[in-house]
Amino acid sequence: MNIVSLIASATEIVSALGFEGDLVGRSHECDYPPGVARLPAVTEPKFPTDGTSYAIDQRVKAILQEGLSVYRVHADALAALRPDVIVTQDQCRVCAVSLDDVEGALCAFVGTRPRVVSLQPDCLADVWADIRRVAAALGARERGEALVASLQARMAAVVEAARPLPRVSVATIEWIDPLMAAGNWMPELIDMAGGTSLFGEAGKHSPWMTFDALAAADPDVIFVSPCGFDLARTRAEMPALARTPGWSELRAVRGGRVVLADGNQYFNRPGPRLAESLEILAEALHPTLAYGHSGWERY
Numbered sequence: 178m179n180i181v182s183l184i185a186s187a188t189e190i191v192s193a194l195g196f197e198g199d200l201v202g203r204s205h206e207c208d209y210p211p212g213v214a215r216l217p218a219v220t221e222p223k224f225p226t227d228g229t230s231y232a233i234d235q236r237v238k239a240i241l242q243e244g245l246s247v248y249r250v251h252a253d254a255l256a257a258l259r260p261d262v263i264v265t266q267d268q269c270r271v272c273a274v275s276l277d278d279v280e281g282a283l284c285a286f287v288g289t290r291p292r293v294v295s296l297q298p299d300c301l302a303d304v305w306a307d308i309r310r311v312a313a314a315l316g317a318r319e320r321g322e323a324l325v326a327s328l329q330a331r332m333a334a335v336v337e338a339a340r341p342l343p344r345v346s347v348a349t350i351e352w353i354d355p356l357m358a359a360g361n362w363m364p365e366l367i368d369m370a371g372g373t374s375l376f377g378e379a380g381k382h383s384p385w386m387t388f389d390a391l392a393a394a395d396p397d398v399i400f401v402s403p404c405g406f407d408l409a410r411t412r413a414e415m416p417a418l419a420r421t422p423g424w425s426e427l428r429a430v431r432g433g434r435v436v437l438a439d440g441n442q443y444f445n446r447p448g449p450r451l452a453e454s455l456e457i458l459a460e461a462l463h464p465t466l467a468y469g470h471s472g473w474e475r476y
Contacts, residue, residue, distance in 0.1 A: 178315065179260045183220060183250070186448035187264040187296060188213055190311050193449045194320045202258045206405075209442065209450075219254045230354040230403065230414050260291040262314055267295045298447035300380040301362045305329070307447070324449065331452045332369060335459050339371030342463045345397040347372040348429075351383045351404050351440070354417045358386045359402070362447060370458035372398065388421050398462055399429040401476070402440030408472065411437045415476060436461045438473040 181202035182188040188207040191200060200213060204220040207213050226233065255263075294314045296307040305325045312321025347367050349359035358376030360383040367374040375394045376386050383404075391399075401418075403411055415437065418424065429435050438444060438461070443454040456468035 178262065179258060180315070181219065181255065181258055181260040181263045181291075182207060183263065183265045184296065185209065186298075186446040187266070187294075187307075187311065189446065189448040189450060190308055191264065191315070193324055194308075194312055194315060194317055196315055196317070199315075201260065202255065217254065217258070219251045219258070221249050221251075226405075230352060230417065234352070234355060262292050262294060264294045264296065264311060264314075267297045296447075299361055299382075301365050301451070304362065304447045304451060308449075328449060328452045332455050335455050336369045338466055339369070339459050339463060342371050342465065345372050345434075345462055346375055346394070347398045347400055347462065348375050348391055348394060348396040349377065350386075350399065350401045350418075351377075351445075353401070353403055353411075353414045356386045356388060356391070356418075357383050359383050359444070362451065363444065366444075366451070366455050366458055367400075369455055370462050372458070372462050388423070392423050392427060395428045397429060397432070398434045398436060399427070400436045400438065400458070400461065402438040402444040404445045405441050406439075407441050408437060408439040408474065411440065412474075412476070419476075433475060435476040436473055437476050443472055 178199045179201045180191055180196060180199045182191055182200060183204045185204065185206045185208065188200065188203055189209055191197065192210050192213070197210060197212060200216055202219050203213055203216045205218040205222070207218070292314060294311060296310065298304045298307050308325050309318070309321045312318055312324070349363050349367060351357045351359040351363070360377035360379070360381045362379070364374035364377050364379040375396050376390070377383060401411060401415070403414065406414065424430060438457060443450055443457060453470060453472070457470045457473050460466045460468050460470065461473050
């Protein structure tokens, strides 16, 4: 079976189900497990991805205002891989190649058309459903059920560990400039880790926020995990937020409870590593919990 995954979380799902060896192509963002780097990338962004949070935001908005797609699918390269299954997404036009992008590329196909599995994870329940959907498409329903059960059990253990600990209020920042809070599955993860999410709503897209709103809420913890940024890039972007008048007066800042995390590898990927994401959240919120992860640090 030839599988092409056009979203990083799906690549992780396919691999966790035991089909990494069947992957023949990937998106430009797919980088885990490390072995997928050998695969040809058949997508690319239409904008430069370097620069500040603000610069990237402006580039993306300019493309969207033109009614265009943010990413490009190389149809000829995709067709040459002769995929039996293509996994894509229809949740966010900014985060990854969309279903529309894939359907446009399929116009170049001749002969048998591949099966397209489109994921749309808005909350944790959707992530589990997506794992099952991918497993079914690959003829491995039992593996899907086993993977979901294993991840849920791992996360349940975190919930039990955090349950007796004092709850803390949390503001999760998914983009630094302009400020965006985290929605979708993040409020659920915060709740499971023993926190109370002050911004964003489970199952709904991440909302824009203002610094005034952040200051008014004055959370115990500020958790910064920008979409698509690793830990080093997040650290480099933080001065744009820390220079804001009033930043040093926030409770989380005064208490040394501003947390930076690798959003790209963990929190922004609705796949198997959400279990690790929950563990990172739990140890970041509660000093007495330790899971030994390196994907976060205090600012």
